[in-house]
Amino acid sequence: MPSNYRNFRHSVPWLILFLEAVFIVLFYFFPGDGSSRSHISYPAFQDVNHMVIFGFGFFLMFLKRYGFSSTGFNLLVIVLGVQCSMVIEGLLVFLLKMANEDRLKRITKATVSMSAVVISTGAVLGKINPVQLILMTVVEIIVFHVSRWINNTFLQVPDNIGMMHVHLFGAYFGLAVSSCFSEPSPKSEKNASTPKSDLFSMLGTLFLWVFWPSFNSVLAVNKSKAIYNTYFALAVSAVTAFVLSVLTTKDGKFSMTHIHSAVLAGGVAVGYAAHSIEYPWIAMILGLLASVIAVLGSYCLQRCLNPPLKIHDASGVHFTFGLPGVLGALAQVVLLVIKNWTNLPSLGYLVMINIGAFCVTISVALITGFITG
Numbered sequence: 001m002p003s004n005y006r007n008f009r010h011s012v013p014w015l016i017l018f019l020e021a022v023f024i025v026l027f028y029f030f031p032g033d034g035s036s037r038s039h040i041s042y043p044a045f046q047d048v049n050h051m052v053i054f055g056f057g058f059f060l061m062f063l064k065r066y067g068f069s070s071t072g073f074n075l076l077v078i079v080l081g082v083q084c085s086m087v088i089e090g091l092l093v094f095l096l097k098m099a100n101e102d103r104l105k106r107i108t109k110a111t112v113s114m115s116a117v118v119i120s121t122g123a124v125l126g127k128i129n130p131v132q133l134i135l136m137t138v139v140e141i142i143v144f145h146v147s148r149w150i151n152n153t154f155l156q157v158p159d160n161i162g163m164m165h166v167h168l169f170g171a172y173f174g175l176a177v178s179s180c181f182s183e184p185s186p187k188s189e190k191n192a193s194t195p196k197s198d199l200f201s202m203l204g205t206l207f208l209w210v211f212w213p214s215f216n217s218v219l220a221v222n223k224s225k226a227i228y229n230t231y232f233a234l235a236v237s238a239v240t241a242f243v244l245s246v247l248t249t250k251d252g253k254f255s256m257t258h259i260h261s262a263v264l265a266g267g268v269a270v271g272y273a274a275h276s277i278e279y280p281w282i283a284m285i286l287g288l289l290a291s292v293i294a295v296l297g298s299y300c301l302q303r304c305l306n307p308p309l310k311i312h313d314a315s316g317v318h319f320t321f322g323l324p325g326v327l328g329a330l331a332q333v334v335l336l337v338i339k340n341w342t343n344l345p346s347l348g349y350l351v352m353i354n355i356g357a358f359c360v361t362i363s364v365a366l367i368t369g370f371i372t373g
Helices: 012-028 042-059 064-096 103-124 130-153 159-163 166-178 195-217 223-248 256-262 265-270 280-304 317-339 344-372
Strands: none
Touching (some): 012 130, 064 103, 103 130, 130 159, 166 317, 223 265, 223 280
């Protein structure tokens, strides 16, 4: 957290205790299970939980001054955010008379939703204090649920696809919040890393890579197809990352900065359509394009786009999660057009609905991110 933060004891414990008391009271009024049997297995939930806690926790350890902050605050934010997400889901069920789901599915969706907050944390790491981070978590998880409810209710977006908007929402919400803070100087220790911090960060990338098929398939209707397509997208993304890293570095060697971001881009891009892609070569092309966008984004955006827009994106959430998420959303529309091109009367409606959901997610993330910042 920022070095000038001194009011830790007088604010953080009381804020956490207040939120926990509110959650306990609201959990008392929760309805029971919607069904006695869950369609989600505990190992699948465990994979997503490992990914969010271990994967993202270590993924954000690249700054030497914020290693403990990235792992410790990541755990704090997740355990508070999952409870908050469960409360919001319960309130929506109660107020809107929605169908109640089993507990395992609800907590799995809450954990997946927390990915948006963790991604946003990467954009503001080292800029905000714990109180601000906790408040950002509560605000973001509430707004993400509202955005998902708009997509589900008014645009009829299936829930498993609506949940995949976490990458877009988290990236652009975090960038909007980050733009409201001053950028540390390039020579500042806040921007520096060490071989040990880079190693731990790469370990987080490996955790995320291994568990990403579970993340994309846990809520999918056709789980085996989602796992199959996600793995091949990730594999091609990793291979492309190594190739482009050699081609874009001055000394012609592997740059772990490029690989750190680009190997995950394929999993982000294929998430929207992983359950419906019929042929693995389509997923492989998506993985290749996503990796190209991630590597070129890290090479160009940091120099061309970020300075005029006053964006400080230390962990590269824009080109790791944001731009591949945009690619995945557009690819889903293209695949939808190819699949339904014979049914022209309804094709335009389907395309506009999917583009509308994509635009709603980014717009809500940017507007509320600026307000929160």
